[in-house]
Amino acid sequence: MMSWITEIFSVLLSTIKDVAPILIIIVFFQLFVIKRQFAQLKNLMVGMVYVILGITFFLVGLDKALFPLGTLMAEQLTSKSFINPTTDQSISIAWQDYTWVYIFGACIGFATTLAEPALIAVAIKAQTISAGNIKAWYLRLAVSIGVSVGIALGTYRIVSGTELYLYIIAGYVIVIIQTMFAPKMIIGLAYDSGGVTTSTVTVPLVTALGIGLATAIPGRNPLLDGFGLIAFASLFPIIAVLAYAQITEWLTRRAQLKRPEEGD
């Protein structure tokens, strides 16, 4: 019980430390540049307390319940005793041995992204200003699928030992081609969704997976090859959200084309 209380206090303190510079900047500009009082100050303060307490409880809960088990699982799934390599790893590495790692990476990437608070915030905003044309839930689903594919491919890259930049450059080329054809209204949102996927929930679990994998495979340097999963998790959601918009547009166009035929 004691450990919970000390943990809550230390996380609360560090959250306040994170928020402090933001609040100082906002208050400074509001009072000295805009030169106006805050409207509904009491409401804002209550909301801010909610945000700080919310992040604190969220982080403490993750730290106590999910991260220890999640990181332990990442280590176990990548350990030699579980993988039980079919080939002599000093000669060659069979990528098929690591199938459970790719599946775990895909599942955990999907699940953690769905719970990412920053993504929920952006999705709520997008639904509000698009007057419901973009559904918050579908957007989050598209982003989660993107992260899921990204992490699975990223773990495969670590196992196969191919260069990171090849994947990233190929991803950029796909994004650029999609940008030319996707509906204009989705582009900003799609680019943004790359950055919001990777914060509080996803990063610790995914990093543990990357480092565990790079440590377990002979010839990989955990410091060098352990990195790069986050980059995958930021790139593939862009492709997924653009694809979501393209598919939606295609479906509506097809439905519109069909209607006159039915009228004959």
Added chain:
Amino acid sequence: MFHVKNKFLKQIIGSILDLLPIFVVIFIFQLFVLKQPIPNVADIAIGTIFVVLGLTLFIQGLEKSLFPIGENMAYAFAKKGSVPWLLAFAFSLGFGTTAAEPALIAVANEAARIAADGGMIQASEQAKISYATGLRFTVAASVGFAILLGVLRIIRGWPLHYLIIPGYIGVVIMTFFAPDAIIGIAYDSGGVTTSTITVPLVTALGVGLASAIQGRNPLTDGFGLIAFASLTPMIFVMAYGMVI
């Protein structure tokens, strides 16, 4: 009162649904793939309640504070009509929120260790600290610059992809010249700079500006600030690796 309670309950159920997939994945893998029992059931149960409560409070607070703050400031700046002050605000917001970001501090320390191992800097503690600090402020400055550029884009109404695609090309070109050891960190640094508090605030600022300025569409012009904030750190970190 009943209405408020009802909304809160609804939000709690929403949070439970948001978090359910993580538990399902972890439990299935633990029980059926690794074939091991669930350890510390009590800790997991209390932790789960905390996570659900935390997410619920955060979302409630979001709509009460971070969204209105970002939007109101955007409207106030647009009404004031002072572009330099708005850009100064954008830069400070990006710089201030990033410089103290714990995830970035961790990445910067890691990068310093790699640089020392690779012989790019001296292996002394002092050299590592100065390398990490330099990197941290480089990234913070790059995020400040990103938000500034993004706000300028909203004011001017430039299409987002005219700026992002050259940015991608910049990343690709830099990749060929930057030291190998820094590339992974540089690519990852794009993802770690945007925290849970910064994202809603910056999104509300962008959308607010696009709604306040005539001729801008909140959907096409309002988003994109986060995209800049994830792109510029990659370029700046690789540049840092090349210069040092």
